[in-house]
Amino acid sequence: MIHSLSLASLTLARGERTLFRDLSLTLNAGEAVALTGANGAGKTSLLRAVAGFIRPETGEVAFHDADANAIDPTEARARQVHMLGHLEGLKGARTAREELAFQAGWLGQVHGGVDEAVQTLGLRPLLDLEVRKLSAGQRRRLALARLIAAPRALWLLDEPLSPLDARWREAVGALMTRHLDGGGLILAAVHDPLPIPARSVDVGAAR
Numbered sequence: 075m076i077h078s079l080s081l082a083s084l085t086l087a088r089g090e091r092t093l094f095r096d097l098s099l100t101l102n103a104g105e106a107v108a109l110t111g112a113n114g115a116g117k118t119s120l121l122r123a124v125a126g127f128i129r130p131e132t133g134e135v136a137f138h139d140a141d142a143n144a145i146d147p148t149e150a151r152a153r154q155v156h157m158l159g160h161l162e163g164l165k166g167a168r169t170a171r172e173e174l175a176f177q178a179g180w181l182g183q184v185h186g187g188v189d190e191a192v193q194t195l196g197l198r199p200l201l202d203l204e205v206r207k208l209s210a211g212q213r214r215r216l217a218l219a220r221l222i223a224a225p226r227a228l229w230l231l232d233e234p235l236s237p238l239d240a241r242w243r244e245a246v247g248a249l250m251t252r253h254l255d256g257g258g259l260i261l262a263a264v265h266d267p268l269p270i271p272a273r274s275v276d277v278g279a280a281r
């Protein structure tokens with residue numbers, strides 16, 4: 075299981091533009107880091123680089139287990155990392171129930187995981203609605219279900235709380251705390267502080 079994530083001297087560019095240079099960061103089991111910075115600073119791009127969707131110009135993303143052995147990045151990303159982006163990866167024409175079943179099949183749910191996610195995220199009244207008919211906050215809760223249904227060590231979350239109301243921010247905060255208490259890791263791009271203790275890293279400062 076991933077016990078630490080390290081970013082060493084990462085430089086990221088999109089097109090002609092360098093977003094940031096030489097960003098280094100270590101995240102250990104039980105810790106959360108909040109990536110901050112202005113619009114366009116590169117927070118989402120950094121999450122995507124950790125997830126393996128963008129190749130850095132320089133530097134390295136490495137995953138280690140509890141014995142400090144390197145985990146093959148492809149293996150780590152395929153089985154031990156959740157990336158939850160703005161677009162959430164949901165299909166509008168599916169019902170919430172179909173979406174949950176699809177996600178669970180795709181990601182490999184634990185026994186009873188979907189039921190637990192439905193319960194924890196208050197999804198029961200939404201199950202027969204098409205995803206496109208859900209509000210932004212309801213859709214986000216549906217997207218967050220995969221974190222419960224198919225547990226993985228490292229959560230990469232892009233503004234996870236932004237569409238949620240106070241009640242669900244608190245509930246997702248409790249979910250994050252439980253994840254960290256169980257040895258999980260959270261790297262989240264945010265504009266507002268996370269409702270859990272987290273180190274802040276200003277992506278915009280690494281220029």
Ligand SMILES: Nc1ncnc2c1ncn2[C@@H]1O[C@H](COP(=O)(O)OP(=O)(O)OP(=O)(O)O)[C@@H](O)[C@H]1O
Nearest residue numbers: 088089093111112113114115116117118119120263
């Ligand atoms: N696919 C892409 N091709 C080219 N440029 C891109 C691409 N995706 C993002 N960018 C550019 O990279 C820069 C950083 O974008 P990114 O989404 O990482 O910023 P961010 O810090 O997450 O911003 P925000 O706070 O607005 O979400 C932006 O200038 C954006 O236009």
